[in-house]
Amino acid sequence: MAPPETDELPTDALPPEADGDDAPESLNLEVEVASPGACERRVTVTISRDDIERYFDNAYSDLMPSASVPGFRAGRAPRKLVEQKFKDEVADQVKGSLLMDSLSQISEEQSFAAISEPDLDLSAVEIPDDGPLTFEFSIEVRPDFDLPKWKGLEIARPTREYSDADIDAQVEKMLSRYGQLTPHDGPAAAGDYITANVTCRAGGKVVAEDEERLIRVRETLSFSDSRIEGFVALAEGKKAGDVITTTATLTQDAPNEAQRGQEVEVELKVLEVKKLKLPELTEEFLDEIGDFKSEEDFRTAVRQNLERQLEYAQQQKAREQITSLLTESADWDLPQGLLKRQSSRELERAVMELRRSGFSEAEIRARENDLRQNSAASTASALKEHFILERIAEEESLDVEEGDYDKEIFLISMQSGESPRRVRAQLEKRGLMDVLRNQIIERKVMELVQSEAKFQDEPFDQAEADVEAISFFAGGGEGDIPQATEEAEAAARAEEAKKPVNVSGSGKQ
Known part of the structure; x- marks a missing residue:
């Protein structure tokens, strides 16, 4: 990819x-x-x-x-x-x-x-x-290879009809963007937030630390180079002044090369516990977040957002199956220098795709951490996929038109809450238009392959991983990723809350 x-x-x-x-x-x-x-x-x-x-x-x-x-x-x-x-x-x-x-x-x-x-x-x-x-x-160079057979593939396709209960759950999730954090004197529970000072040690030496980090109590706490499973059990019942101690194993792609694959001791000193209070769906609130005339309009927009995420899931599922079949014989060794340079491009592409599909910043951050934790393997797989899809595009004379760029940029702008013109300017400034071009080409190839495929529908499980992802390297050596204080996290939440909920083309942009 x-x-x-x-x-x-x-x-x-x-x-x-x-x-x-x-x-x-x-x-x-x-x-x-x-x-x-x-x-x-x-x-x-x-x-x-x-x-x-x-x-x-x-x-x-x-x-x-x-x-x-x-x-x-x-x-x-x-x-x-x-x-x-x-x-x-x-x-x-x-x-x-x-x-x-x-x-x-x-x-x-x-x-x-x-x-x-x-x-x-x-x-x-x-x-x-x-x-x-x-x-x-x-x-x-691009490796030489015989193009695998890609017509007539048999592909499983997830499908789902969303119920009112699904919409209720998604509404609560989306409203959490606009919720207010209020201090809580009692112990933390699942779903609450804690403010904590984080200290990580290896061999008794501090390798990473952060102050006043705002963390939501979820089953998995994901760092950029490691994960803590069972975080709810560790954090439940803790109050201000308590200390949470555990360990995390750094991935083989962690920036701290000396500690790759090793355990670090993680200490979180709880400074404060907070509850999230969701807003009421008043007329004023509905108008503020998306110019919705009624709660039903809002729920319709939420349903459309879920359908876009289902479309994303269908594309990803199809892509996984297609590229798995196409890359079965792609056993080329890729240069380490190429993998290292390309890892950041793959991260940018994945984020761009998620924004296009209407995912929240918290969900995008979780995916970013997953990619960082498995950088080498995911990049190698993605490069092999790209080489094959690029060959198909060349043989089928698939190319990108200006209207394709406009559509992609518009969809990204809907998630970010910024104008398409500003989104384009940012992509050009960061040198990401080629990333966008390749993303469009790959999608066109996937659409072509799917048009020649045989589909077998299967139920789509909407269950999502209960993950709290933060941009923090437990092993240190994080380079240019800034540490986020509670104030910065709160500012980020407030900024996301300004974005329109509607992602289907109606409502404020």
Whole structure:
């Protein structure tokens, strides 16, 4: 599902192509390609001496009309003097032109599809005084593979008719976004909130800590690099001044490499217990959250939101089955550097997809933590899926139109409560339009595969994991993820409460 940056050899690093009679003469290249791995190529390039001399001759010929040499008017100096004076500058220019033109020619003549820029140290390449120029570079490529059979797959599809009880439960869940936290003198219970100072130790040494963290008491407490199961049993009955002690095992993808797979001691000192008071569905409140005329209008919007999440579940279930079948023989080893770089792209893609489907920030945060805790495995799987779906898209001539971007951005804006224009600007600023493009392409491929599939309907279990997810690394080494105080958490809840509940196109935006 990840959207890797899988362009052909980077065009922004290559010279523009020429047409017709202006096309430059091709280089006489000797190219040797070794394959250290399925997604790696080691390329050795040799440029003939004749080509080198031709480039030098062209460079000096272009320079002669404007060359300024002491004792001569501009453009009048003998060529030998010009060559002596500008030898170093012209050599650098020729080296750059030879390298750029050779990379461009290789991208056209070689069969591999590059997914990264060439790993080429330009400063280490020098043009010899005699003989050919030889240089090497490594590049990551899309693996070669036989496209698996994708037509006529048998797929299970979850279906569900939502009852009034389902709507009641979802209404309560959505109203919690607008609830008020009130201090509670008694002990904490499931569903309550605690404010706590968090301290994590490994070998007796503090590796991570946070102050005044607001945490909801749920069955699972999910950190960005670990989980605490059975958190309700640990927190129930605790009051201000009490201390919760437990352990958490860091994942193999935790930022703290020295502690990966190890247990850390987790201590939560309870500062305060709070209850969540839900708002009443008054006319004023309904108007404020979405311009709803009645409670029935609000419930209709909630039902439509559930149906969108069912659609998401259907797409995810179908995708899991389809990609499992398609990647059955995809046993390629993926470069660790590629996986590390791509993990953040997969995280961005997953968040974008969830926002498009109308999930709350709390639900999105839980999914983010799941991905962070299993970063390497989930990224490797997603990359393999993408390579196969991309091949199908190419063979079926599937592409993205401007209207596709508009639709995706509109759906994301509905969840975020921001205007489509602002959402687009943010995506462009963060360099995520390519992520969005690949997401659209992959969805189109999935729709095509499903149109050729045979479906077997099965009941959809709406039961959700009882997870409280917070952006905190119990093992430390969290890098650029900020710690969130109670004040920051409250601000985030207040900001989410400003977002319109309606996600179906009617109501305030």
